[in-house]
Amino acid sequence: MTLTVRNLGFSHVQQPSLIGVDATFEAGKLIVILGPNGAGKSTLLACLAGLLKPDSGTACLHDADITHMAPTARARQIGLLPQGAETHWAITSLALVALGRIPHMRGAGTSSDDRKAIAMAMSATATEGFAHRPVTQLSGGERARVLLARVLAGEPSWILADEPLANLDPGFQLDILNLLRRQAEAGKGVVAVLHDLHHAVRFADHLVLLHEGRLFAQGSVDDVITPANLAHVYGIDANLFKDKEGAVQLFIKGKVRP
Amino acid sequence: MNKRAVTSLLLLLTVAAFLLSLMAGKVWIWPTSWMADNADGWIFLELRLPRAVLGLCIGAVLGLSGAVMQGYLRNSLADPSVLGVSASAALGGVVAIYLGLNLLPFGLFACAMLGAGSSILLLLVISRGGGPVGFILGGMVLSTLAGALTAFVISIAPNPFAANEIINWLMGALTDRLMADVLTALPFMALGVALLLSTGRALDALTLGENGAKSLGINLLRLQWIIVLGVGLAVGGSVAVSGVVGFVGLVVPHFIRAIYGEQPSEILLPSAFGGAILTLTADSLARLVPGPGEVRLGIAMAVLGAPFFLLLLLRYRKGAV
Numbered sequence: 001m002t003l004t005v006r007n008l009g010f011s012h013v014q015q016p017s018l019i020g021v022d023a024t025f026e027a028g029k030l031i032v033i034l035g036p037n038g039a040g041k042s043t044l045l046a047c048l049a050g051l052l053k054p055d056s057g058t059a060c061l062h063d064a065d066i067t068h069m070a071p072t073a074r075a076r077q078i079g080l081l082p083q084g085a086e087t088h089w090a091i092t093s094l095a096l097v098a099l100g101r102i103p104h105m106r107g108a109g110t111s112s113d114d115r116k117a118i119a120m121a122m123s124a125t126a127t128e129g130f131a132h133r134p135v136t137q138l139s140g141g142e143r144a145r146v147l148l149a150r151v152l153a154g155e156p157s158w159i160l161a162d163e164p165l166a167n168l169d170p171g172f173q174l175d176i177l178n179l180l181r182r183q184a185e186a187g188k189g190v191v192a193v194l195h196d197l198h199h200a201v202r203f204a205d206h207l208v209l210l211h212e213g214r215l216f217a218q219g220s221v222d223d224v225i226t227p228a229n230l231a232h233v234y235g236i237d238a239n240l241f242k243d244k245e246g247a248v249q250l251f252i253k254g255k256v257r258p
Numbered sequence: 259m260n261k262r263a264v265t266s267l268l269l270l271l272t273v274a275a276f277l278l279s280l281m282a283g284k285v286w287i288w289p290t291s292w293m294a295d296n297a298d299g300w301i302f303l304e305l306r307l308p309r310a311v312l313g314l315c316i317g318a319v320l321g322l323s324g325a326v327m328q329g330y331l332r333n334s335l336a337d338p339s340v341l342g343v344s345a346s347a348a349l350g351g352v353v354a355i356y357l358g359l360n361l362l363p364f365g366l367f368a369c370a371m372l373g374a375g376s377s378i379l380l381l382l383v384i385s386r387g388g389g390p391v392g393f394i395l396g397g398m399v400l401s402t403l404a405g406a407l408t409a410f411v412i413s414i415a416p417n418p419f420a421a422n423e424i425i426n427w428l429m430g431a432l433t434d435r436l437m438a439d440v441l442t443a444l445p446f447m448a449l450g451v452a453l454l455l456s457t458g459r460a461l462d463a464l465t466l467g468e469n470g471a472k473s474l475g476i477n478l479l480r481l482q483w484i485i486v487l488g489v490g491l492a493v494g495g496s497v498a499v500s501g502v503v504g505f506v507g508l509v510v511p512h513f514i515r516a517i518y519g520e521q522p523s524e525i526l527l528p529s530a531f532g533g534a535i536l537t538l539t540a541d542s543l544a545r546l547v548p549g550p551g552e553v554r555l556g557i558a559m560a561v562l563g564a565p566f567f568l569l570l571l572l573r574y575r576k577g578a579v
Contacts, residue, residue, distance in 0.1 A: 051472050075475030086467030088332040089520035102463055102474045134520075150466070154474070 001027040001157055003048060003189060007057035010043050017043045019213045020057070025206065027157065027189035030181055032200045034224075035210035036234055041193045042083065044210065045162050048191065049080040061158070075103035079156030083163050085147055090134040093146045097121055097131075100153030121152035125179060141172030148179055159183055161192040165199070177203050201225055201240065201250045209233060221248060231256045261524075264517055268531040272314070275538035279310040282542040284552075308437040313538040313555075315440070316432075316496035317506060319447050321533020322526060323489050324507020325514070326454045329461035329522030330485055331393055334512065335570060338374070338493045339504030339563075341393065342400030346377030347497035348428055349404040352411045355424050367446060370498035375490025377404070382482065430501035430556020432541050443499040450492025451530070453484050458523030465522070503556045505563020506533045512570070 008021040018040045025031045033041045046052040047059045050066045059066045061077055069077075079100070087096065100121065101114045110118075122128045125145040135143055144164065151159055161180065165173040173196075181203055184190045194200050200207060200221075207224040209217040211233045217224045222240070230238045238252040280302065281287055287306060291298040320338060327336040327343075338344045350373025351366055359365035377400055385396035408428070415421040460481045463471035472478060496503070510532040514525045537555070540562070544553040 046469070049469075049473050051469055071472075071475035071477060073475075075473060078473070080469065080473035082467055082469040082473065084467065086465075086470060088465050088467070089522065091465060091519065091521045095519075095521050096465070099462055099466060099474065102459060102476070105459070147466075 001062055001189065003158060003191070004060045005044070005047065005057065006060070008044070008047060008054050008059060009056035010040075010047060010052060010054050012043070017213050018047070018054075021210075021215045023208055023215060023218055025189060025191060028184060028187050029189065029205035030184040030203055031189070031191045031206045031208065032204035033191065033193045033208045033210065034197065034200055035216075038212075039210040039233075040213040041210055042162055044208075045080075045160050045191065045193055048158075049078055049160050050074045051080070072103050075156075076154065077156055078158045078160060079151040079154045081148060081151050081159070081161040081164055083166070085140075085143060085167070087135045087143065087147070090136040092132050093127055093135055093138070093149075094118070094122075094131040096135050096146055097127070097149045097153050100150040103154055117155050118153050121149040124152055124182075125149040140168055141175065144168055144172060144176055145179070148176060152183070156188070158189040158191070161190070163193050163195065165194065165196065173199065197225070197230075197234075197238070197252070198250050201248060225250060261518060265528060265531075268528055268535070272531050272534050272538075275535045275542070276310055276314055279313055279538045279542045280306050283545045304437075305434070308435050308440045309432045309541070310538065311437075312432045312435055312440050312443075312500060313541045314534045315444065315447050316500050316503060317534035317537025318530040319451060319492040319496045319533070320503065320506035320537070321510040322451060322454050322507075322530040323493050324509075324533070325511040325522070325525050325529035326457055326461065326485060327489065327507065328511055329525075330457070330464065330481070332464060333393055334515075335394055335508070335567070336397075337505065337508035338489065339401075339502065339506075340508055340567065341377075341381055341397030342402075342404055343374050343377050343381075343489060343493055344497055344502045344504060345401040345404035345408070347371070347374035347494045348502050349373050349408045349411075350494070351427065351498055352408050352424050355420065355427070356411050356415060364442070367442065367495060367498045371446065371490045371494030373404075374494035374497065375486050378486045378489055427501050429554045430503040430559070431554045432500055433552070433554075435499060439499050443495045446491045446495035450488045450490070450495060453488030454492060455526055457481060457484055457488070458526055461522035461526075501556055503537065503559050505559050505567065506537055508570075509563055509566050510536055 003025040005021055005023050008018055010018040021044060033044060035041050047054050053067045066074060097118050101117060104114060122131060125148055127146050127149050130138060130142060135146055138146065164176050177199060180190050180192060204221060207218060207221060209224050209229060216233055217229050225240055227239045230236050235256050236252055237254055237256050238250060240248055240250055243249045285301060287298050287302050292302045293299060324337045328334050347370040350369035354360045354366045354369035359369060381396050381400060385392045412421050412424050415424065460476045463474045463476045468478060511525055511529045514528045514532050518524045518528055540558050541555045544555055544558045547553050
């Protein structure tokens, strides 16, 4: 299964936010979208999730145009973890995770398939312990895991996550990244918008770097995270190095001198 | 407490409130004389029965509309009267009476429903992105405007009788409605209720915000139109026959949430029961107040509802709502 965008363009009130983006994402990989604020990361993700209709070009799941898929069929294939961790009512974690089954529900109530998927999602995210607590009473890290469990409960083949680490402590950030990593290893396609370059370097299989609405670079960590690219896109002086254990790390020295 | 048991209890209380409304008043009418061929029987058939049926229906409609609007706007301060929907329905009705459209079949209903439906649309347009406070402010603007325009129409009424008719209808009451009026309103309200009850799953999905709901395959535009149509029919229909009865939709879902939890779909039907219980009981009590006349239901509900709204606002300021 692949997720493909061809010549994708989108304008927010006449301000172009995506221009001619071409990319192909493969399942089984953790794909990270990078770029400075306003580069069009969330817009790209929203087009992939079918939330926005591109002004030009196409976003396709395998060979089906995402904007022309029936919403429910699309929702079964593509799960979105939206930005901002919104939870408006004090419902229990279990009830929140169950919302992920909505695309699969026909009549009233939950089927045994629903209950099985919910249980698996909660066990994968280690959230069973607070299944009956209201989400509004959970810590940020717990809530982030419950929200991810909600996406997993829908059993989508693709998981799109828009800034899933925002407002989380470093430990919780790593929890979420490891969970996404495991989903990719299990064969799902995972596309995450991240801000932290260090995490991107450590966890991504494939990187997409956006700059002013255009695709600036894509490929492996070595292809994308180059001093020249980082200086041009972020205005920072940074380079990759191997640490004592042989892992590739990023070191940011400072801003590029004008 | 077991939810099924609570729902049975609510059903039982609804029946009890309905029976109370049939019996209570300056003249108590016991079930033994309901079918009697005398004054009591006449009062029962011509006055009490339509009034109780009307109380049951508009209470259920208002409670349900409040629950749906609160779920849709993700704002527990929403309610048809707080957000100016009832006032706009009333404006529609007043314009209908002024133009004489109320003499046409369904004229008053159509105008009241149009007023209710278009006010929600307007509210969605002017308050988009304003957050909870934005909706309350938008609703305030709408209800003030609708109130002013209503006053204007009354002031240019061609004769004092027309003005009197309008004012009487506006104040919100269940008294002296003909069974025929009630039966005319019923299908509209029933259709509105059916539409509103169908929104449960979409309202649940909106717990995750608009993008979350859309990504679950929920068609938000369709949901918006269902709610505009449903509230328009339900609230418009209820205002057309009983004037403005406020705060039922605000108060009831809060009590229901305390019992059933906050999941929007879980509180829809119970809120309809709760609205019916509150309205029937308040109307029965209003009848029992000693004195020559009786307190109008619309006024009684406003006296009860306004302090409750203030309490919610204060809690909201503390971030507890």
